[in-house]
Amino acid sequence: MIKEIIHAHLLETLDKLGIFHEKEFSVEIPNMVEHGDYSTNCAMILAKENKKAPKALAEDLIKTLKKNKDYKKVEIAGPGFINFYLSAAFFQRIFWEIYKTGVNFSSSDSGKGEKILIEFISANPTGPLNIVNARAAAFGDTLYRVMNRVGYAPAREFYINDAGNQVDILAESLELRLRELHGENIGEFPYEAYHGEYVKHLAQKLNATEGVRVFMMTEKDRMEHLKEFALAEILEMQRNSLERFDVVFDGWVSEKTLRAEGVVEEVLSYLTEADCTFEKDDAIWFASTNFGDDKDRVLMKSDGSITYFVPDLAYHLTKIQRGFTTLIDIFGPDHHGYVPRIKAAFRALGYDEDMLEIIFLQQVNLFESGERVKMSKRAGKIVTMDDLISVVGKDAARYFFIARKANAHLNFDLELAMQQNNENPVYYCQYAHARICSIIKKAKKEKIWPKHFKKEFLSKLNKTEELAIIQKLSDLPELLTLIAIHREPHRLTTYLEELSAMVHKYYARYKIVSPKSKDLSRARLMLLDTVKKTMVIVFDLMGISAPEKM
RNA sequence: GCGCCAGUAGCUCAGCAGGAUAGAGCAGCAGCCUUCUAAGCUGCGGGUCAGGGGUUCGAAUCCCUUCUGGCGUGCCA
Known part of the structure; x- marks a missing residue:
């Protein structure tokens, strides 16, 4: 400001x-x-x-x-x-403005109500959410919260890929585990099947309620049944993980539902009308090379089934139809090969490809005692999002995930995240907040806390540290605007750490509550109270708690 | 091979979209609690911003190129 x-x-x-x-x-x-x-x-x-x-x-x-x-x-x-x-007077005037704005400080209308759809995670419903999903959750949700605060009209969506090949494999994996449970020798578990323990748990759960009835169905009915059961269970599991992480979606869009609504056919016909499809080897292709892709893409396979691309494109078109003018997709590190084809489709259909914005999150490496924790999805050896939350807690996990810019690899030090000391930035910041709370408590106890803060107190604020804090506070509105524009939530953590450092230094150097000079105390309390409220705003944007006592 | 991303202090990373002498934290060393929370504070050392070219008043930042690492390059999703 x-x-x-x-x-x-x-x-x-x-x-x-x-x-x-x-x-x-x-x-x-x-x-x-x-x-x-x-x-x-x-x-x-x-x-x-x-x-x-x-x-x-x-x-x-x-x-x-x-x-x-x-x-x-x-x-x-x-x-x-x-x-x-x-001049100090200028800073004091700025501070008074901030103080008066109260809880609305740093909120603005700079986003002009633009409708932005943020799609993230969109994991296959074939297993528990993993670490990269957790990173996407923290990143996407924080970006959403910031955009919301600075006047955009953002929405969070999760695309459920519940109709593809992978779900069939999931059902088959479940059937195998079920047979195993009934003492059948299933031989070696197939390589491409889902090896995770959770499949066994699902088998046990299903067996407990339905027993052998499952095997009395026809093959086709059984697979359908298993699929439905597994999907519902896993989706529930994923929702629970996200809930623990304080991530709420505004919409869950099912691929299966989209298909049932006929959008797949629609998209195929749009592309055909645009004259950019052709047939080859019994398959229908999208001539995406005409629109910048490096190879043409199959839309309908030779067996008559559809590729992932088609319903996903259809989904993106529904976003546009629903009035969103910017579509942000947050992808994991292994999907960037997908971008040229979907951008090509936008171009082919006459949409501005720039409205589709794709953010890549790079991979997450977990470290424990300096050793990299190996993860393997095939072998079912993944550290899940739930594991992580259980081990380090929601606050630390969310903090660490948004502390790095999206396109940088993230080395997640599990021990550091668990530590409750100055090495852990989460605690450093939360501690600054708790300290202020403690000071305020003391001020109230000593009856120094005034009924109303008055503008006159502010003339007492002239120390370098005090003016620097005011300046730091005044940076926030612009910072949030920039974070939204550049999609860079990691800057929140830098800000919070800087502000916290200022608080700790100020605390160490000056006595805040002093019955001998009440007006000075009140001016300082007014400053710290505003810092506290600002910290609460920032913590909330990150989805992290602001403990009053530690 | 081609494409995308990255390379900044011993380690983990910032660096406000081109600004002045590149910053934090950790690790190392030396100090600070009869005083509002020591989960804190103070001081010291530490750099060929991967290398090389270019663009201009000015480059860690933009362009070209080389090297290194990660990922992608399915009628998987």
């Missing part, structure tokens, strides 16, 4: 002085304190179009800028930067 104020003031000044400003310039927080509280590259950027040297232009500007009392000092530095040093 301060950046905007300075930026606006610069524009005003430029106009007043008749300086051209076609090109965009920026206002930034410099890396070094010697470069002021804020700086602008304005003079350097605009030098050319005004046919003046950057420094000369800067001279002209600061003559006028200096008249503003909000700036303690304005100076030219380096190749033509203008550095601003802000």
Whole structure:
């Protein structure tokens, strides 16, 4: 918010002085304190179009800028930067604005109500959710929460891939386990089948309620029955995992349902009408190479069944039909080969391919005692999302998952996440919050906590640390906007760690509650109370709890 | 082979979409609790931003190229 104020003031000044400003310039927080509280590259950027040297232009500007009392000092530095040093009174005024905004602080309408569909996880309903699914859950949900706060109209969806090949294999795996349970010798368990223990559990559960009845059905009925049973069970399992993770979806879209609604045929006919399909080797193909893909893709296999691509494309089209203007898909690391074909389809059907935005999450490596934990889906040796939540807890898991940008590999140190000490950033931040709560409690006990905070108290806030905290608070609205625009929730953790560090340092250096100087105490309490509320906002965006006591 | 992603301190990672002398945390060393939570704070050391070219006032950031690692390259999903 301060950046905007300075930026606006610069524009005003430029106009007043008749300086051209076609090109965009920026206002930034410099890396070094010697470069002021804020700086602008304005003079350097605009030098050319005004046919003046950057420094000369800067001279002209600061003559006028200096008249503003909000700036303690304005100076030219380096190749033509203008550095601003802000007055304490200005920071106090900013803080008062933040304070007055209360719980709505940092929320905005910068998203202009744009309807954005965020699809994530969309795991096969063939087993428990895994670690990458958990990362997607944390990432997608946090992105959703931030977008929601800054004025977009986002929605979260989970696409249930419940009609494909994999589900058949699941049913077959279940049947084998069931036979095994009845003492049948099933020989070696097939390689491509699902080896996980959960299949055995499903077999036991089904056996307990239905016993041999299952085997009295016809082969076809039995497979259908097993499929339905397994799907319902696993879906329930996945939902439960997500619930433990505080991830709620606005919609669950079933592939099977979509197919039943006839969308598959529709998509095929659209593509045919667009004249970009052909027949070869008894299969129907999409000529995706005409639209940038590196090979053509099968739509309908030679056995008459449909590939994954078709209903998925149909699903994406329903998103557009439902009025979403940006479609975000969050994919695991093994799906990027899929992008060109779906983008090609968008192009073929005349949609803007840029409305489909795909974010790739790279893989997650678990480490325990410095050793990488090996996972193998085939062998059923996966550390599940549930395992992880049980071991490290929801807060740490969510935090660690969003602490890295999407397209970086994530090394998840299980021991670190479990530690309850300063090495663990989750606790570092939560502790800062708990500390503030403790101070507030003490202030109330000592009757220093005022009935109402007054603007007058604020003149007491002039320590470097206090002004820095105010500045940090004031960064949040812009940060959230940027996080939403660039889809980078990881920046929340950086922010929170910085803010927490400021709190701990401030705490260590200054006495907050002091009966001898009540107004000063109150000013500081007012600051910390606002920090606390801000932390709660950020914790909530991350889906992490803000404990009052630790 | 081709495509996508990554390479920043011993380790894990930021780096505000081109800004000034590249930052945290951890690990290492030295200090701080009769005082609001020591799950904390203070100080010290640590870098060829993988290598090389280019673009410009200015590059970790953009372009080209080489190297290294991960993933993809099914009529699987």
